[in-house]
Amino acid sequence: MTVSSFEEEASQYRFAAPCASATIDWPESFGTRFTLFVDTEEEFDWSGPFRRSARDTTAAAALPEFHQRFFEREIPVAYLIDHPIATDPAAIDAMRALLESDPRSTVGTQLHPWVNPPFEEPVSERNSFAGNLPQSLEAAKLTNLTETIEQTFGIRPIIYRAGRYGLGPHTLGMLEALGYRIDSSMRAAYDFRHIQGPDYSAVGNDAFRTGPSGSLIELPLTTVFTGHARGAGRWLHPLAQRMPFGGALARLGMLSRIALTPEDMPLDEVMEAIRVALGEGVRVLNFSYHSPSLVPGHTPYVRDESDLAEFHRWWDCVLDLLDRLSVRPASIDDLVTAAEPAPQSGLPTA
Numbered sequence: 525m526t527v528s529s530f531e532e533e534a535s536q537y538r539f540a541a542p543c544a545s546a547t548i549d550w551p552e553s554f555g556t557r558f559t560l561f562v563d564t565e566e567e568f569d570w571s572g573p574f575r576r577s578a579r580d581t582t583a584a585a586a587l588p589e590f591h592q593r594f595f596e597r598e599i600p601v602a603y604l605i606d607h608p609i610a611t612d613p614a615a616i617d618a619m620r621a622l623l624e625s626d627p628r629s630t631v632g633t634q635l636h637p638w639v640n641p642p643f644e645e646p647v648s649e650r651n652s653f654a655g656n657l658p659q660s661l662e663a664a665k666l667t668n669l670t671e672t673i674e675q676t677f678g679i680r681p682i683i684y685r686a687g688r689y690g691l692g693p694h695t696l697g698m699l700e701a702l703g704y705r706i707d708s709s710m711r712a713a714y715d716f717r718h719i720q721g722p723d724y725s726a727v728g729n730d731a732f733r734t735g736p737s738g739s740l741i742e743l744p745l746t747t748v749f750t751g752h753a754r755g756a757g758r759w760l761h762p763l764a765q766r767m768p769f770g771g772a773l774a775r776l777g778m779l780s781r782i783a784l785t786p787e788d789m790p791l792d793e794v795m796e797a798i799r800v801a802l803g804e805g806v807r808v809l810n811f812s813y814h815s816p817s818l819v820p821g822h823t824p825y826v827r828d829e830s831d832l833a834e835f836h837r838w839w840d841c842v843l844d845l846l847d848r849l850s851v852r853p854a855s856i857d858d859l860v861t862a863a864e865p866a867p868q869s870g871l872p873t874a
Contacts, residue, residue: 537693538723539710542732550807554862557854558809558846560601561708563634565815566608567822574638574647579608584615586818588622597843600628600855604685607640610672628855632683633669640665650720655692663698670702683856685709691722696735705741705860712744713781729806741863746810748797751779784811786838787825795845802849
């Protein structure tokens with residue numbers, strides 16, 4: 525059995541909480557850290573249907589300048605790039621310039637199956653989750669993207685995020701076979717079954733070992749329940765979402781679910797979530813954003829120049845808070861080194 529198991533339900537997968545022995549025991553010298561992963565991808569209509577032809581990557585040109593705020597603070601960034609980014613000359617040039625200026629930052633892999641060859645499946649919402657594809661097709665797409673990134677940038681990617689957080693029953697085994705060391709596809713406390721995706725509602729914020737042999741580090745996107753009723757968040761929030769009073773709980777300060785991203789997550793609530801996560805003993809805070817948000821009009825989170833200014837302010841305030849709280853950044857190499865030694869055989873499921 526794998527560390528992170530799943531149950532098949534109408535072609536959707538419920539990932540179980542990892543057993544206690546799978547949780548990574550970071551050494552004391554590692555301290556408390558944070559990571560930053562960027563879903564580096566093409567621009568597409570977030571409210572419309574998926575299209576194979578939607579491959580524009582113009583927002584990638586904004587990455588080197590925006591990266592400077594992280595470089596100046598000595599924060600390494602992992603850019604998880606998909607096939608349109610890895611094959612567009614202008615996007616490639618922007619990424620190469622960024623990586624050459626900051627050797628601690630790196631590239632990883634993000635699979636958007638609808639724009640990633642081979643193209644054998646119909647384009648649909650269900651098939652936008654790579655884990656829903658036939659095993660052989662998901663493997664072919666993942667191998668194609670991994671090799672394309674290596675050939676383009678001279679870096680063998682070792683960190684993966686499934687587009688739309690779409691892990692499936694065979695994905696972790698494929699990652700191990702391709703030499704990946706870290707997966708960050710699980711969005712803690714989120715359930716995507718209503719859109720035919722996987723269920724991570726049982727997954728918490730602590731990093732853990734996963735995969736058939738336990739050699740992968742799973743680093744979930746950090747999600748924190750805040751408010752007076754946060755202790756009941758795991759069962760109360762899903763219930764509230766199905767009821768008319770869901771929004772009222774947040775407005776009354778009773779319960780909110782906050783992910784560590786500037787996209788649709790208010791600054792004051794994120795800063796509270798950071799304090800709550802640290803109080804709960806989370807050792808690695810995982811932050812994320814989508815690269816098209818750097819240019820107004822490409823995502824629903826940054827629609828105009830005012831939104832972009834707030835996006836910039838969000839990062840400045842959050843990074844200042846992390847500095848005051850002595851939460852230091854971690855590179856991919858830092859994570860892999862601190863997590864050693866990896867187990868040599870699979871671990872039991874919770």
